Structures are given as C-alpha cells and as structure tokens.
Amino acid sequence: MTPAAFGIARQLVLDRFPDTRAAWLGGSVVIGTATATSDLDITVLLAGPPAPYRESLRHKGWPVELFVQSENSIAHFRAADQAARRPATARLIGRSRILLDADGSGERLREDCVRELSAGPKALSDKELQAMRYGVTDLLDDLAGAQDVNERLAIAVTLWQATSHLLLTAAGHWSGGGKWLHREVAHFDELGGTTFASALADGMRAVALGEIRSMVDIVTAVLDRVGGRLFEGYRANGPG
Template sequence: MSIDGFDIARSLVCERFPGARAAWLGGSTVLGMATPTSDLDISVLFDGRPAPYSESLRYQGWPVELFVHTEEAMRHFLAKDRKDRRPATLRLIGRSLVLLDNDGSGESLREGCATQLAAGPDPLTAQELQSARYGITDRLDDLVGCADDDERLLIATDLWQATADLLLTGHGHWTGTGKWLHRELAAFDHHAGTEYAKALAHGVRSVAQGNPEPIVETVTQALTIFGGRFFDGFTAQGPA
C-alpha cells in the first residue's frame, strides 16, 4: 500500500483515539487488493467506552471504516468468525499493519489472529456437509427446471455462493461473502491447481446469456467431491 495510506490511518488514530491501547490497519489496502474505491479498514482497541462501535467516515479525502473494540467485543467477533468460518475480524487483525501499540496488545493480538488464520476453520460436521449437499442439490434442480430468465440468473448467483462455500469449507479453508468469497476460492485454486473460481463465475455469466450448462457441469463436479447430489433421505432436526 502507499505510505500515505498508512500515515493517514495513523494520524486518524492519534487524533481521534489518544486513549487507545492498540490499533491496526487491515483490509484490501494492506493486502495489495485495493481498488480506486477501497477504504481504510481501521480496528481500534479500548478498555471501555466509547467502545464498542463501528463508524464510516471520510478523513483527509479517504473513506474509512472504523471498528472500535473492547477485548470482550473482539472476543465475540472472533468467536463468530470461527463459528461462521468467515474470518472478517481475524483477517483485519491477523493480516494488518500495527498503527499503535501502547501495551503490547497490538502485536500479540495480531500474532494470535494470524496463527488462527493459518490454522484454518474447524472441519464441517457430518450434518453440515449433508445440509450443504442437500441445499446445492435443491438449487441445482431449481435452476434446471426454471424457465424464467430473471429467476434463473438469481438462482445461479445463489448456487455460485453455496458451491464456493462448500468447496472452501469442505477442504478446511476459510470462506467469505461477496468479493471475499471469490478471493478465498481463487486463493484455494492457486494452491490446489484448480479453477473453480473462474469456472463458477463463467457459469453465472453463461446463465445470464441463456446457457445454464456450464454452471450445472461445474456444480455437479464440485458435489461429486463430497459424495454427489443428495436429496432423498435428508432430514434436519427442528428447534427444541
């Protein structure tokens, strides 16, 4: 990232949060994935008030997303990351530049989050895997049977997300939403020598052009890895 971005982020922290214990700059600008509209993702740690809260603002011409935590709030979000297998806060801290570290927590928390990121999420349970297979099978049937172009495109988009999510979590990798889902799958492809990210994106584009066959083929291949289509016999426990 540019030196200006780091200096601006540190200047904001020093100006607005003089009592902070630690602060980090993460996100696309640090990871080398920034676009012209990318913002500065800044996380800040306090002992108490005004934390916890989040805020969006502009500072010296830069769009900024602020995530202001207490230790309790940070533990909550890190636990949610692990439960959902979507490392939003883990990534913001674990792959960050330390802006401020008044008591050693900046570097220790960054290292702890980086270790958890590298370890990956918990493996899918048998029930989670069955649910994923069932959901994708159901969407696949909906896509094949759909005659409405608009509905078919929306089903294909949902199918892209569900299939990418299964490919990642089923292989013990973190997943994501939106652009981060695509980025995580592309990173998985890079290490595994596969091309699922491109194939699924191509499949959605093909559905938009009236041809569902490419995404049907890619999704079917992905399902085969985990036992294939699954519909008959699927059960799910209701609430107690």
C-alpha cells in the first residue's frame, strides 16, 4: 500500500466525519492484491446516526467504498456473515490499517475480528451438509445432461460456486463470493497442499470449450471428500 493511499483515506475520514470513533482502511490496497481498478474500502465507526449506511464515491482520483457503521451494526453484519460463513465485515476490519482511533475501539475491534477470522466459521450441521451435497449432485447431473452450450456454461459457473462453497465450509474454512471465493479456495490449497482452485477454474474453461469431463472429475473429487453424491433418499422438510 502506498503512503498516498493511506493519507488520502485518512484525510477523507477527518473531513467528512470529525466525530468518528475509529476508522479502518481494508481491502485490496492493504492486503497487497490491488489492481488498476481497486478502490479504497473504508470502514468508519460512529457513535450513532447517520450510521449505518454505505456510500460509493470518488475522491482525489480514487474510487471509494464507505461503510459507515455503529457498534450495533458491525455486530449485526458480523453475525449475518458468520451465518453465511462469508466474513466480509471481519475481513474489512481484521485485515486493515487503522486510520483513526479516538477511543481505543479501532484496535479493540480489529483484534476481535482477527480472532474471528482465525477461529473460522461454525461447523456445518448434518442437515446443511446433506443439502449442499444434494445441490452439487443435482448441478452435476444438469451439466452432464445439458445439450445447449450456453446452458452448460451457465451451469458450470454455478457448479463452481456451489462446489467451492461445499469444499470450504465442510472443511471448516471461510468461504466468499466472486473473487473472494477463488481466493479462499486458493488459500485452502496453500494450507493443505491441494490444487482445487486451479482444477475448478480449468474445469470451467474446459466447459466453455465444449468438454465437461474435467469439471465432472474435480466436482466428483470434492463430493467424495464429504460423503459422495447424494440424490436418492434425500429429503428436506418444509416449514411448519
């Protein structure tokens, strides 16, 4: 991260939020994965209104995403992220540089988010695992039976997402969405010496070129790690 990015982010917070309790700069510019289109992800902690809200803007040549929070809203979003096993809020604060810390809450909340990230998500229940195995199995059958090339590609993308999420959460690893889903699978590979991230990506590319075998093989390998395919005998009860 360049000193200029840090200084621009800090001054923006000072100018717009003079009563801020704390502020953090997170995202790609901090963790070292920034690209030419990366923005400044700034989380701001206020004592109350106008928080919480989110705003997108451009400041001194940088696209900026502002996440203006209260302690209650941070707790709300962290709980929702924990339930989804996708720790977006904890990442933004836990993997950050502190811009301002007026009352110690900046360091306190960052350390708390670091502990949350290190602990990992809650374990899947048997019901959740069965539902995910069934969903991936169903998509795999759809891929095998699809005749339209565009349908196959759409199924392959959805199958990549569902398989990656199954792989990660069944192993007690955080998941994500979009680029973060790929990054989490790559991190999983680094920890375990596996190659699922590249194999799943190669499988999608192969489907785009008209070949499904490699995608079928890698998805089947993931299913085999968590109990195998599941269709016959699967039952999900409705509400009430």
